[in-house]
Amino acid sequence: MTACPSCAKYYLHKVISYKEPPLIPPYPKQEEIIQELLDYTQHLQASLNKQKGKSIMIHDTDDDEDFEDKEFMPSYLVKEKKEVTFNFLKVKKLTATTKIPERQTEGAAGYDLFIDQDIEIPARDRRLAKIGISIEFPEGHYARVTARSGAAIHLKMDIGAGVIDADYRGEIQLLVINHSNNAISLEAGDSIAQLIMEKIITPQIEEVDFLSATTRGEGSFGSTDTKKEMVQWKDGEEFVSGKNQNMISEVLKEFVRMQVASFLL
Ligand SMILES: O=c1ccn([C@H]2C[C@H](O)[C@@H](COP(=O)(O)OP(=O)(O)OP(=O)(O)O)O2)c(=O)[nH]1
Structure with a gap:
């Protein structure tokens, strides 16, 4: 049938019916998938609490009988072998009095450190302050201890040295430098420094x-x-x-x- 250009009604009808979008059928497995994801999230949370820093292997090999994650893993997510590592900053208290480092806000880069002794730093001098903890952090990282800005400006002090190696298991100490003309008295529980973890690569050296x-x-x-x-x-x-x-x-x-x-x- 040929459309008559003078017959607007027919022409319009033809255009509309031609452009009508096709019906998209509802996806039948939608609810099932959401439920699977919720179950899996809960399972991961439970594993996280249980494992405390160890790795969980997630893969799809059928021959691995004792692979406990398999049954919880949504089928469309199990594609290839991969390792999920949960990162923890492990802190060992060396005294009963010491305090565990704390991040004060969600976005804070540093973990505030607390001094574990009373100590006086004479004017224009420096002392090592104990914080009563040793730490172990995730592979591929090292840590730095540096001043908290409030302490640096109000007490006119700074924290020197500050590199904590990944293989160091001894007590972390703070090199407190007093830039002022008065002695600085610090008490156990005072927080003048923070610990920041940084990713690091240590390639082999090539002399050129x-x-x-x-x-x-x-x-x-x-x-x-x-x-x-x-x-x-x-x-x-x-x-x-x-x-x-x-x-x-x-x-x-x-x-x-x-x-x-x-x-x-
Ligand atoms: O402010 C600091 C700096 C370092 N350390 C500890 C952790 C670090 O891993 C270790 C050694 O530090 P660094 O390598 O900077 O010192 P070094 O003079 O090269 O000593 P070493 O020969 O023991 O490596 O001392 C601290 O507790 N506080």
Whole structure:
């Protein structure tokens, strides 16, 4: 049948019926899947409480008879073998008086540490303060102890050193540096420092003769500053700004590299 352009009614009807979206049938397993997911979440929570830092293997091999997670795992999630590791910061109390580190808010990066002794740091001096705990953290991490900003500004102190190795099992101590002209008295339970965990990689060292060229080159200590007073001085005389110096040294280095390469070839 040919549509008549003058017959608007028929034409409209034709367009509407042509564009009508197809009916999408309701997905029959929707509720089943939601229930499976809820069961699985509960199961993971229970495993988490039970395992305390150990790994749980989640995989789909039928020959693994004693794999207890299999029955709880929603079928469409069991695709490949994978390991789920639950990360814990393990804290061992070394005294009865010490306090476990605490994060004060959900988003806090640091765990506040509590001193486990009364200690006085003389003016312009430093002392090691005990916190009565040793720790073990997840693989691939190390920790830093650093000052809490409130203590740093009000007491005019800082925390020095601060790197805690992953294999260290001794008591963590705080190197408290007193920058003020008065002695600082700290009491057991005071919190002046925090512990922050950081991911780390420790690749093998490869000794090389050349490093890749960069725009920065060897520039440092304000080399990118543009203010006039930041221009470098040598023997009382202005010479070249850090940026120009970098460019010149990079060009020279590249030239030497090319000469060496052409000599070798
Ligand atoms: O502020 C700090 C710094 C370090 N340590 C502990 C943990 C760390 O793993 C260990 C060794 O620290 P680091 O490696 O910085 O010191 P080192 O001088 O190189 O000593 P070592 O030869 O024992 O590694 O001392 C602390 O308790 N507090």
